[in-house]
Amino acid sequence: MDGAAPLSKTTGNGEIEVVAVTKVYHQGAAPAVDNLDLRIEHGSYCCLLGPSGCGKTTILRMIAGHEVPTEGDILIGGRNVTNLQPVERGTAMMFQSYALFPHRSVLDNVAFALKMRGASRADRHARARELLQKVHLEAFANRLPAQLSGGQQQRVALARALITNPRVLLLDEPLSALDEYLRLQMRGELRRVQRELGITFIHVTHTQLEAIAVADTVVVMAQGRIEQAASARDIFLAPRNAYVTRFIGGQNVLSGVVEHVAGGAAVAVTGTGARIEIPLGNAHVAPGEQIFGSLRRDRVAVRRRDSGQPAADLLNMFAGEVHAIENQGSYVKMTIDTGDGEEFVANVLDEDYFVDPIDIGAPVLAGWEPREVRLLEDRRQPRGAMATAA
Amino acid sequence: MRTATGKRPWTFYVLAAVFVLFVLFLYGPMTVIYVLSFQGPEGGLTFPMNGVSTQWFHELVAPGRSGDIAGSFQRSIVLAVAVTIGTVLICVSAGLGFRRRFPGAGIVFYLVIASLVMPGIFVGLGISLGFQLLGWETSWEISGLGAQLTWTLPFGLLVMFAVIGRFNRSFEEAARDLGATAWQRTREVTLPILLPGIIGVGLFGFTLSYDEFPRTVLTAGSENTLPLEIWAMTTNVTSPALFAVGTVTTVISFFVIGASLGSIALIQRHRGRNVRSH
Amino acid sequence: MALILVVFFGLPMLVVVAVSFFDFDHMSIIPAFILDNYQDLFTDEVTLRLYVSSLKFAAIVWAITLVIGFTVAYFLVFHVQSLLIKIGLFLLCSVPFWTSNIIRMISWIPFLGRNGIFNQMLIASHVTSKPLEFLLFSDFAVIVAYVHLFTLFMVVPIFNSMARIDTRLIEAAKDAGASRYAILREIVLPLSKSGIALGSIFVVTQVMGDFFVVKVMSGGQSASVVSALSNEIQELQYPPAAASAVILVIVLMLMVAGILRLVDVRKELVA
Numbered sequence: 001m002d003g004a005a006p007l008s009k010t011t012g013n014g015e016i017e018v019v020a021v022t023k024v025y026h027q028g029a030a031p032a033v034d035n036l037d038l039r040i041e042h043g044s045y046c047c048l049l050g051p052s053g054c055g056k057t058t059i060l061r062m063i064a065g066h067e068v069p070t071e072g073d074i075l076i077g078g079r080n081v082t083n084l085q086p087v088e089r090g091t092a093m094m095f096q097s098y099a100l101f102p103h104r105s106v107l108d109n110v111a112f113a114l115k116m117r118g119a120s121r122a123d124r125h126a127r128a129r130e131l132l133q134k135v136h137l138e139a140f141a142n143r144l145p146a147q148l149s150g151g152q153q154q155r156v157a158l159a160r161a162l163i164t165n166p167r168v169l170l171l172d173e174p175l176s177a178l179d180e181y182l183r184l185q186m187r188g189e190l191r192r193v194q195r196e197l198g199i200t201f202i203h204v205t206h207t208q209l210e211a212i213a214v215a216d217t218v219v220v221m222a223q224g225r226i227e228q229a230a231s232a233r234d235i236f237l238a239p240r241n242a243y244v245t246r247f248i249g250g251q252n253v254l255s256g257v258v259e260h261v262a263g264g265a266a267v268a269v270t271g272t273g274a275r276i277e278i279p280l281g282n283a284h285v286a287p288g289e290q291i292f293g294s295l296r297r298d299r300v301a302v303r304r305r306d307s308g309q310p311a312a313d314l315l316n317m318f319a320g321e322v323h324a325i326e327n328q329g330s331y332v333k334m335t336i337d338t339g340d341g342e343e344f345v346a347n348v349l350d351e352d353y354f355v356d357p358i359d360i361g362a363p364v365l366a367g368w369e370p371r372e373v374r375l376l377e378d379r380r381q382p383r384g385a386m387a388t389a390a
Numbered sequence: 391m392r393t394a395t396g397k398r399p400w401t402f403y404v405l406a407a408v409f410v411l412f413v414l415f416l417y418g419p420m421t422v423i424y425v426l427s428f429q430g431p432e433g434g435l436t437f438p439m440n441g442v443s444t445q446w447f448h449e450l451v452a453p454g455r456s457g458d459i460a461g462s463f464q465r466s467i468v469l470a471v472a473v474t475i476g477t478v479l480i481c482v483s484a485g486l487g488f489r490r491r492f493p494g495a496g497i498v499f500y501l502v503i504a505s506l507v508m509p510g511i512f513v514g515l516g517i518s519l520g521f522q523l524l525g526w527e528t529s530w531e532i533s534g535l536g537a538q539l540t541w542t543l544p545f546g547l548l549v550m551f552a553v554i555g556r557f558n559r560s561f562e563e564a565a566r567d568l569g570a571t572a573w574q575r576t577r578e579v580t581l582p583i584l585l586p587g588i589i590g591v592g593l594f595g596f597t598l599s600y601d602e603f604p605r606t607v608l609t610a611g612s613e614n615t616l617p618l619e620i621w622a623m624t625t626n627v628t629s630p631a632l633f634a635v636g637t638v639t640t641v642i643s644f645f646v647i648g649a650s651l652g653s654i655a656l657i658q659r660h661r662g663r664n665v666r667s668h
Numbered sequence: 669m670a671l672i673l674v675v676f677f678g679l680p681m682l683v684v685v686a687v688s689f690f691d692f693d694h695m696s697i698i699p700a701f702i703l704d705n706y707q708d709l710f711t712d713e714v715t716l717r718l719y720v721s722s723l724k725f726a727a728i729v730w731a732i733t734l735v736i737g738f739t740v741a742y743f744l745v746f747h748v749q750s751l752l753i754k755i756g757l758f759l760l761c762s763v764p765f766w767t768s769n770i771i772r773m774i775s776w777i778p779f780l781g782r783n784g785i786f787n788q789m790l791i792a793s794h795v796t797s798k799p800l801e802f803l804l805f806s807d808f809a810v811i812v813a814y815v816h817l818f819t820l821f822m823v824v825p826i827f828n829s830m831a832r833i834d835t836r837l838i839e840a841a842k843d844a845g846a847s848r849y850a851i852l853r854e855i856v857l858p859l860s861k862s863g864i865a866l867g868s869i870f871v872v873t874q875v876m877g878d879f880f881v882v883k884v885m886s887g888g889q890s891a892s893v894v895s896a897l898s899n900e901i902q903e904l905q906y907p908p909a910a911a912s913a914v915i916l917v918i919v920l921m922l923m924v925a926g927i928l929r930l931v932d933v934r935k936e937l938v939a
Binding site: 401406 | 740744759760771772774819848878897909917924
């Protein structure tokens, strides 16, 4: 961090490989983690993203060594650590509740790991003070954790974890206990520390915007499996399937039954009878299949329509009624009821909206350029067969 | 509860009055004894007071006249300390052990509850009969100790359950993450954080043992503990010396309670934690 | 822990059961397997009278301690605002129970006696002209002593249950227009059931299992099952005492099981 000398870079490879790991808690119950493979590059900031129960915290704890995989292996820096104790792995964990020892001063908390290794009092206190300096908390060295604010406690937890020079730092929902303002601040701090140290960070969260903001790699998970692992940019621009699209947000999911294929794009009929064109790229689809596409909400244009205008014969356009209007500052979020069941949202720039504000209940047309639609991997066969996610 | 205007409802005053009556009910008779223990040399077992003196307190220390107060007092204290140590050691380790599901946990749990609910005299009866059948003598050091433990261990265990229930396991995990061995974890983190609860267990152990009667009456052997001595006095002694004993023993109890609760309060305050209601 | 409990509790219990089947003469007990002891108990009408007497005490004391305990707990949980005062008052009620039962019991003697404080107060305030005889060495005294000794066993579990009630439930009820009485009936009472059950178990087993309170406070006039039992023990008549003990334990177990059937207290015990 700024001010004092930079935190020393750690030697040692912090590359992580999760190989075919499964975790089952109870016989007969669904696995918490299901045959999962993941590779995280050394020195990258990786976010595990997903709803509660998707397995992200379980993976984190298995990498830390606080849970043992039922099957599979975990390698850190090329070494198989599956059966090693947490302290032998070169990892350090920051707990969701910080878990600062309430009966010890801040200084003793930070110095704890060194005390466990038998360092002398003078040595470990000196080293702890150094770290407290980096997080700007040296004035609080003799206070008890209960006397610190949430943000300060988190910085102490960070210092405590870093004192052992780990090559991997594991963070379990580190920002969820903070209020909104602090959360945004600490995001930047975490990012800066990671860059300065050059070690691998694995950060578990359920907040999509947070993941995109800090991570090099985002891993979207559901029910013990990885739905997509890609850079933050790619997750947003090129989500793989409808689940990731909906989870990441900022996108609409379109679907329709293929009518015919022409000029590298499929023409599909939606539930409302409108037609949509979806560029196929190298994929092949057959008529009668139901296909899905993602469309960014900020690429949708909205204008009024006469209620008399027929809704059919529309191409790359939906007719509907405005269901909700939400001012988001630099843009206005318009939710449109297309009669389809699926939520359809347009993010309209504020200057465009306020020229002629459209109210709730007004009939509108929402349209877009076909090249903005990206084909998703989901397919549904005709005649009500099970959906397949490729 | 307050009404919308912020004033207390009339029921508050009624309930407060009931509460005050209750406290008076609890403390009233005891204060009568405290006062009467200062009864004058010619006074009897009830009012009016014939002067004020500490004669009856002196009688306690002089052996013979009012029974063996000093001796039984000593035995009670020693026994209570032994029971306290035993209870704390056993209940703390058992409480921590119960966190994992071990085979037979259910049985132990029911044994504990049964021991709590069983009338003490039956336990005493069982133990004394058992000893008799084996040809052993009952004595306060062995059979008495065991009998009292059957009473204190369940209470201690319940306290540990309550305290451990509130204990956040992530403290131990954080310690493990930072390199602590199991023993280091227990010594540096678990026990210090649980300390107020452990003091509570000790308090239960001491006071339950010190005042224990039904279980001890059949298992103490030939030498009495203080409660047994008092019981004998109720039939033999017809002087306020009995009240003097009551006053002294109550003062000691208050002292122990005060010391324990005081230290718990100090620890809580030092750690900056707000005292939570149950 | 299991070891200690088994050795000093489990085994002795088995011993009692075994001895209950033994024969005896005026000198010692003779290991045997006879049902005479049980037979005597079941045919002797004294047994029935003793049980009726004990159950009577238990029922009355249970009712009184329930009312007092509930009221005190309710007051502390809902009417006392400051947490510090709440705990302070709670301690105030609890501390007497940490002192000797016997002392507290006999402290009633100078209080209730013919020349005791209470009578003197009554006479001084002209409520009566003669001292009330029934105050001491009577069933009344026994009940007063029981209530004095055991009310805390009711207060603590009920206090625990009540304190756990989410205050937002009460606010929601108030919002919907419930009167304080309705809140008590619809929310507080049902949610305190496990505390009430636990307290009831404690009080009933303590009363049914007591022998010294009833002896002293009734001046020997009333008896309970266990006081009769203690007499037998003093006369070294162990087998019938053991048989009596076994039967009482079975009765107690049935009562406890009955209460537990009505209310599940497990969540109270494992916090």
